[in-house]
Amino acid sequence: MALLEISRLSLAFSGLRALADISFDIAEREIVGLIGPNGAGKSTLINCISGLYRPDAGQIYFAARDLSRCTPHAIAAMGVRRTFQNLQLFQEATVRENVTLGLAYRYQSNMWSDLFDVPSARRKRTAARDEATGILADCGLSEVSEAIAAKLPYGTQKSVELARALAGHPQLLLLDEPTAGMNPQESRRVAETVRGLRDHEGISVLLIEHDMRVIMSLCDRIIVLDHGEKIAEGSPAEVKRAPAVMRAYLGDEGDHA
Amino acid sequence: MSLNLRTLCGAVVLLFLAVIPFGLGNYGHYLLATIMIYALVALSFNVLLGIGGQISIGHAAFWAIGAYACALSVIKLGLPFLLGVAFAGIMAALFGALVALPALRVQGHYLAIATLGFALIVQQVLFEWETLTGGRQGLFVPRPSLFGFELTSDFSYYYLLLGVFLLIAWITGNFAHSFTGRSLAALRMSTVAAECCGIARPRHIIIAFAMSAFCTGISGALYGHLLGHLSTETFSLAVSLSFLSMAVIGGLHSRAGALLGGAYLALAPEVLREFKDAQMVIYGVTLVVCVQFLRGLISLLEPVQRAFNSLRRRWARPGHPRFAPGTQDVDARDNPRIKSRDAHDGA
Numbered sequence: 037m038a039l040l041e042i043s044r045l046s047l048a049f050s051g052l053r054a055l056a057d058i059s060f061d062i063a064e065r066e067i068v069g070l071i072g073p074n075g076a077g078k079s080t081l082i083n084c085i086s087g088l089y090r091p092d093a094g095q096i097y098f099a100a101r102d103l104s105r106c107t108p109h110a111i112a113a114m115g116v117r118r119t120f121q122n123l124q125l126f127q128e129a130t131v132r133e134n135v136t137l138g139l140a141y142r143y144q145s146n147m148w149s150d151l152f153d154v155p156s157a158r159r160k161r162t163a164a165r166d167e168a169t170g171i172l173a174d175c176g177l178s179e180v181s182e183a184i185a186a187k188l189p190y191g192t193q194k195s196v197e198l199a200r201a202l203a204g205h206p207q208l209l210l211l212d213e214p215t216a217g218m219n220p221q222e223s224r225r226v227a228e229t230v231r232g233l234r235d236h237e238g239i240s241v242l243l244i245e246h247d248m249r250v251i252m253s254l255c256d257r258i259i260v261l262d263h264g265e266k267i268a269e270g271s272p273a274e275v276k277r278a279p280a281v282m283r284a285y286l287g288d289e290g291d292h293a
Numbered sequence: 294m295s296l297n298l299r300t301l302c303g304a305v306v307l308l309f310l311a312v313i314p315f316g317l318g319n320y321g322h323y324l325l326a327t328i329m330i331y332a333l334v335a336l337s338f339n340v341l342l343g344i345g346g347q348i349s350i351g352h353a354a355f356w357a358i359g360a361y362a363c364a365l366s367v368i369k370l371g372l373p374f375l376l377g378v379a380f381a382g383i384m385a386a387l388f389g390a391l392v393a394l395p396a397l398r399v400q401g402h403y404l405a406i407a408t409l410g411f412a413l414i415v416q417q418v419l420f421e422w423e424t425l426t427g428g429r430q431g432l433f434v435p436r437p438s439l440f441g442f443e444l445t446s447d448f449s450y451y452y453l454l455l456g457v458f459l460l461i462a463w464i465t466g467n468f469a470h471s472f473t474g475r476s477l478a479a480l481r482m483s484t485v486a487a488e489c490c491g492i493a494r495p496r497h498i499i500i501a502f503a504m505s506a507f508c509t510g511i512s513g514a515l516y517g518h519l520l521g522h523l524s525t526e527t528f529s530l531a532v533s534l535s536f537l538s539m540a541v542i543g544g545l546h547s548r549a550g551a552l553l554g555g556a557y558l559a560l561a562p563e564v565l566r567e568f569k570d571a572q573m574v575i576y577g578v579t580l581v582v583c584v585q586f587l588r589g590l591i592s593l594l595e596p597v598q599r600a601f602n603s604l605r606r607r608w609a610r611p612g613h614p615r616f617a618p619g620t621q622d623v624d625a626r627d628n629p630r631i632k633s634r635d636a637h638d639g640a
Contacts, residue, residue: 086489108488117489124486126479137479140472141491147500150471151464157471164472204491 039064039240040085040208045094045104047084047264054080055091056264062208067234067241069255069272073284076261078244079121082210085242086118087111098208113141117206119197121213121244127186131177131196134185136168138203168203175199191222198229209233209241215250223247227254252276260284298601306549310455314448322447323519324559329454330516331539332555336458336465337508338540339551344474345501346481347396351408352509352536354415355385357528359510360517361419361426364434374437378457378514385510386503388415393502397495412533420525431524434517447519454515461508462548468504477501509536538580544589553590 038061047055055077062068070078083089085096087108096103103111117138126134143164149157172181177199180188185196194214201209211230215223227250233239245251251258251272258275260268262284268275275281314322334352341347363381366372372380395407419426426432437444437453444450468474477497479487488494517523535558543554565572583589 088485088489107493108485109491109493112489112491120486124483124489126482126486128482129478133475137475137487137492138490140476140479144472144476147473150473151467153467153471161470161472200486200490 038062039066039098040242041095041097042085043095043097045081045084045091045096047080047089047091053264055084058094058261058264058266060259060266060269062240062242064207064240065234065238066256067230067243067254069251069258070242070244070261071246071251071258071275072261072267075263076284077264078261079212080264081261082118082212082242082244085111085210086116109141112204115205115207116210117201117204117208118210119194119201119212119214121216123190123193123197125185125193125197125200127184129185130182131185131188131199132165132168132172132181134196134200135171135177135203136164138200139164139167139171139205141204171199171203175202191218194218194226198226202233206239209239211241211243211245213244213246215245215247223250226250230254298598302549306552307459314451319447322451324563326447326451326454326519327516327559328552328555329451329458330512330519330555331536331558332458332552333461333512333515334509334536335540335543335551335554336461336548337505337512338537338554339545339548340465340468340474340508341501341505342537342540343545344469344481345477345498347498347501348401348405348537349392349408349502349505350405350530350533350537351392351410351412351415352505353528353530353533354412355389355506355509356513356516356532356536357415357419357525358388358506359385359513360523360528361432362510363514364432364517364523365425367435368432374439374518378511381514382507382511385513386507389502389504389506389510390499392506393499396498396502409530409533412528412530416525416528419528426523426525429524431522434521434523436521437518450519457511457515458552461511462551465504465508466548473497473500538576542579542583542590544587544591546588547591549594550589550591557590 040062042061043059045055045058046053058077058081060068070081072078080089084091085098085103087103087106087110091104094104098111098116099114101114103114103116106114126137129137143160145154145157145160169178169181172178175195175198177192177195180192185193188196194217198211198214214230215226218226230241230243231254234241243251243255255272258268258270258272259266260275260278260281262280267280267284268278270278314325317325334356337352337355338349341349359381362384363377366380367374367377392408392411396404399407420428422428437450439453444453476487476492477500479490479492480494480497484494520527539554539558540551541554542557543552544550561576562572565575568575587593
């Protein structure tokens with residue numbers, strides 16, 4: 037059974053069609069690439085899955101629940117985590133705090149024990165801190181753990197965002213251009229990380245990416261969007277050959293005139 | 294060796310606050326009492342604005358609700374004074390939770406207007422509801438009494454207020470360090486990111502408003518008993534505005550800043566009395582300077598902190614991890630309001 041099932045998803049922004057009748061699914065332990073020209077609706081789709089946008093029609097089933105009716109925080113708590121195309125870090129906070137906030141929801145105590153700082157609340161804070169320390173180490177961020185997020189180089193900030201998403205123990209990870217603005221070395225490292233997440237942690241990934249080398253080497257399956265419609269779906273090799281994809285990226289023959 | 298500047302300063306300030314009434318007369322005691330009362334309101338802005346980033350120009354309403362709830366419960370229900378104060382806090386918190394509902398939908402200027410509207414409504418209702426509040430005549434409030442002992446002087450009342458301030462400061466400090474408080478701060482820094490981390494915005498915004506209103510309600514309750522007489526004019530729009538500016542001027546990110554803000558609001562009119570009409574200019578300039586160039590007056594102490602830290606580092610034994618030089622911890626405190634990521638805008 038598929039982990040995520042999207043059926044007939046549509047969304048328009050004041051008449052402008054952003055997503056039209058999109059259907060596909062993602063299996064467990066699968067990396068699915070989402071490509072398409074600028075404005076094709078890739079980020080919009082991820083925003084729908086993570087609950088930031090409410091689709092006009094269609095369903096998004098994850099673990100037998102329709103995400104299109106859930107709030108973003110409920111979706112995150114169900115194990116769907118994401119990163120953002122334009123970084124959305126807690127900028128004034130340390131790297132450690134960013135990651136800790138990624139897992140804090142599992143350690144929340146009730147308000148009264150927080151206000152009076154009872155031992156159980158303190159124990160939970162320590163436990164969360166320990167877990168964050170582990171994640172920071174796994175993501176190679178131990179050395180910068182006490183640095184302010186905004187002061188770090190761009191590539192490192194991207195890693196922090198990924199670490200924060202992983203802190204939520206996701207089953208499904210939505211990555212919106214994780215290698216944008218990175219040098220080839222950094223891109224390769226991110227690709228390795230994502231592959232490791234699938235192979236060792238069993239995490240499914242929906243990946244928006246412009247770097248075709250990353251997409252072709254990493255994805256089990258690729259979905260191509262254009263003007264809000266799904267124009268192709270298949271293995272990297274299939275998608276590469278699909279005429280619809282060529283048209284979307286390069287234009288019709290007639291366009292060159 | 295674990296000498297900490299905060300602990301040290303806290304102890305000194307506390308000692309000072311405990312001793313100072315002995316050197317002052319009646320009016321001095323009254324002023325000290327108002328400092329504590331205002332500082333409680335400033336604490337409430339620490340929670341709401343400092344942590345949560347939510348604005349309110351309606352806090353005079355929570356102050357009024359607290360003042361009337363306490364006075365009426367003591368007069369009409371015969372509640373003991375301290376229970377009345379707690380009741381006032383709870384009433385204000387309920388109204389705070391109510392005001393949080395529009396805050397879930399609107400932000401910034403719109404939220405400011407919504408809270409302003411709330412304050413005007415509360416003031417008007419209290420004014421018109423003569424059978425309860427005495428309307429134009431106002432309401433006489435008995436002296437506070439503790440376990441049968443009447444606190445007849447502002448001197449003794451001040452110590453009670455100091456105790457309440459310390460208690461509430463302890464609670465708001467706990468809140469700031471708790472996951473609830475930190476999640477609220479996360480919502481301020483990036484709402485979408487926080488929600489996508491599993492943090493429920495409605496719960497945290499409601500808690501922020503309720504807590505903030507609670508502190509202000511307690512303050513209002515205590516103020517009513519200090520004045521001995523309540524009238525709705527006391528809770529005007531101007532009061533809401535001066536609460537907000539006091540909190541910003543003192544510093545929104547520390548309890549010491551709240552105390553400083555309270556002292557500013559209570560003492561500035563006394564100090565600046567000679568300037569007559571020019572007072573308003575001075576208030577305005579102070580506010581602008583605090584907003585534009587400082588993070589509240591409390592941030593003027595940051596150089597002292599830096600100097601202390603560098604001294605401590607020099608004294609520290611080399612290799613002692615606790616005092617390892619160059620820890621980013623210092624940066625965090627020196628500059629927690631980093632806004633720009635302009636270096637990467639192009640990406």
